[in-house]
Amino acid sequence: MSTTARRRLMRDFKRMQSDPPAGVSASPVADNVMTWNAVIIGPADTPFEDGTFRLVMNFDEGYPNKAPQVRFISQMFHPNVYNTGELCLDILQNRWSPTYDVAAILTSVQSLLNDPNTQSPANAEASTLYKENKREYHKRVRETVEKSWED
Amino acid sequence: MDSISEVSDPTDWLPTPLPLLAPVDSALRCQVCKDFYETPMITSCSHTFCSLCIRKCLSSDGRCPACREQDQASKLRRNWAIQEVVESFKTARPQVLDVAKRRENEEDGSPVQIKGRKRKWQDVGGEREDAEGARKAARQTRSQSRKATTSAISQDIVILDSEGDDDYDPSGEAEDYPQPGDGLVPCPVCGARMKEEAVWLHIERCDGNPPKKLSEARSITPQISASRHNRPPQPNLIPRLPQLNYSLLKDGALKKKFDDLGIPNWGSRELLIRRHTEWVNLYNSNADSSTPKSNRELLRELDLWERSQGGRAPARDALSKKKDFDGKAWMEGNKSQFDELIREARKKRQVPSKKEGQKEETANDAERSPNMPSALPGQLALSSTKKMPMFAMPSEPIRDGDGIEDSTQ
Numbered sequence: 163m164s165t166t167a168r169r170r171l172m173r174d175f176k177r178m179q180s181d182p183p184a185g186v187s188a189s190p191v192a193d194n195v196m197t198w199n200a201v202i203i204g205p206a207d208t209p210f211e212d213g214t215f216r217l218v219m220n221f222d223e224g225y226p227n228k229a230p231q232v233r234f235i236s237q238m239f240h241p242n243v244y245n246t247g248e249l250c251l252d253i254l255q256n257r258w259s260p261t262y263d264v265a266a267i268l269t270s271v272q273s274l275l276n277d278p279n280t281q282s283p284a285n286a287e288a289s290t291l292y293k294e295n296k297r298e299y300h301k302r303v304r305e306t307v308e309k310s311w312e313d
Numbered sequence: 314m315d316s317i318s319e320v321s322d323p324t325d326w327l328p329t330p331l332p333l334l335a336p337v338d339s340a341l342r343c344q345v346c347k348d349f350y351e352t353p354m355i356t357s358c359s360h361t362f363c364s365l366c367i368r369k370c371l372s373s374d375g376r377c378p379a380c381r382e383q384d385q386a387s388k389l390r391r392n393w394a395i396q397e398v399v400e401s402f403k404t405a406r407p408q409v410l411d412v413a414k415r416r417e418n419e420e421d422g423s424p425v426q427i428k429g430r431k432r433k434w435q436d437v438g439g440e441r442e443d444a445e446g447a448r449k450a451a452r453q454t455r456s457q458s459r460k461a462t463t464s465a466i467s468q469d470i471v472i473l474d475s476e477g478d479d480d481y482d483p484s485g486e487a488e489d490y491p492q493p494g495d496g497l498v499p500c501p502v503c504g505a506r507m508k509e510e511a512v513w514l515h516i517e518r519c520d521g522n523p524p525k526k527l528s529e530a531r532s533i534t535p536q537i538s539a540s541r542h543n544r545p546p547q548p549n550l551i552p553r554l555p556q557l558n559y560s561l562l563k564d565g566a567l568k569k570k571f572d573d574l575g576i577p578n579w580g581s582r583e584l585l586i587r588r589h590t591e592w593v594n595l596y597n598s599n600a601d602s603s604t605p606k607s608n609r610e611l612l613r614e615l616d617l618w619e620r621s622q623g624g625r626a627p628a629r630d631a632l633s634k635k636k637d638f639d640g641k642a643w644m645e646g647n648k649s650q651f652d653e654l655i656r657e658a659r660k661k662r663q664v665p666s667k668k669e670g671q672k673e674e675t676a677n678d679a680e681r682s683p684n685m686p687s688a689l690p691g692q693l694a695l696s697s698t699k700k701m702p703m704f705a706m707p708s709e710p711i712r713d714g715d716g717i718e719d720s721t722q
Contacts, residue, residue, distance in 0.1 A: 173320055191650070226345060235644050261378045
């Protein structure tokens with residue numbers, strides 16, 4: 163069944179293959195173009211540097227009019243990531259636009275890593291440490307980075 | 314599912330000697346579906362999308378997907394100019410891409426030896442080190458790419474021009490254009506241009522007709538002009554369906570409307586409203602089209618919607634949304650895919666030339682997060698020690714204090 167969503171996801175896939183943004187990658191799982199696995203490498207010069215963070219993206223037939231559901235499956239320590247790995251990111255919720263594609267989503271998540279929004283914390287502890295104790299925050303983040311290498 | 318090799322994409326141009334066509338290709342595509350515009354419509358805020366794409370966006374949140382300005386479907390207007398450009402580009406694309414790819418194969422990494430045109434060719438980006446720059450150019454904004462379009466076109470001409478190499482003889486047509494300072498001379502009989510020493514040999518067998526060499530290139534021109542004159546986009550006379558104010562309609566009246574429209578009227582009220590919205594979008598975008606489909610075809614599309622998003626859609630299994638989703642098990646089950654993805658994501662970070670790599674990184678960072686919070690002193694110190702090559706997965710988890718001297722230089 164070739165629906166709008168599936169055709170668009172094939173395009174997103176082609177784009178991710180032929181010209182991926184730096185430090186991210188993603189591809190659909192073997193038997194289902196509606197579910198993707200993705201990796202974000204922690205950006206240089208941030209506490210997340212060199213982490214290999216894994217994500218799962220779930221699209222439905224409403225895509226791209228509806229945002230996919232994106233979640234980290236690597237353990238994260240970040241003000242805008244819940245313990246479950248789910249993200250609190252405006253462009254995946256009320257600021258979603260059908261012009262976004264997989265590449266755009268992943269670069270947004272990538273830049274969110276070092277640019278958290280402490281107005282809407284999903285992880286209160288991470289948010290407090292980020293604001294009040296950078297050194298400890300940094301240490302906790304590095305723990306998740308090191309853990310991500312072992313996953 | 315469509316095969317990925319059948320999907321055309323602006324990035325198709327990047328590995329060819331014509332990477333500057335990537336922004337042209339991209340500018341002719343709808344930002345929503347990423348395919349070439351189909352029945353392009355312009356919004357009140359002057360953004361252009363496929364008719365069906367923008368109608369779906371407006372019916373779901375009433376805003377332009379590009380700038381979030383509020384708009385209404387009734388204010389959409391056709392964009393014939395873009396439609397003509399798209400149609401002619403789509404026709405030309407396979408041929409140009411084919412020529413570009415062949416040229417790339419012939420070139421095989423060595424500088425192209427075309428007399429009198431070598432310099433221009435190199436400007437096109439034939440040198441490998443230009444590839445990165447070209448890719449950046451491909452990401453330029455559309456207004457920037459307008460400049461690129463101009464130069465890409467002139468480069469295109471250069472390449473067609475050079476097809477025939479030394480024996481190349483532009484025919485009589487060339488007389489209409491300023492003659493290039495290529496050191497060639499025209500045959501006094503047929504007007505074809507060639508090397509001076511070749512003229513005498515040529516005159517002996519010249520029958521006064523221009524040589525056939527150009528026939529391939531020439532055959533394109535009539536097609537384009539034909540498509541322009543024979544098939545200008547025409548408005549059709551299908552009236553648009555009005556939006557309904559659902560809250561004013563009781564279930565019975567609503568179902569009656571469905572009968573009048575000839576679409577299925579089963580299901581809950583919520584489903585009926587979604588189905589009607591979909592039908593209005595399908596119907597009205599078809600009415601926008603210069604080549605409308607039959608009603609039967611539209612009903613088939615509504616049925617596809619019914620089976621994918623409507624009342625017959627399979628129950629959703631957004632597995633990772635489930636509360637009991639086991640990320641760890643998923644990670645293990647997909648280990649080989651994740652390992653491959655990590656390799657890919659790292660590959661893109663290593664740029665061959667160190668200087669260029671750093672340049673690109675800063676450019677990207679600026680683009681992504683202009684308001685990056687300033688790092689604390691501790692962070693800065695630590696991150697500077699981290700400036701190590703990304704080539705390999707770190708074998709030791711703790712790398713603090715590694716190569717400070719090397720990296721900070």
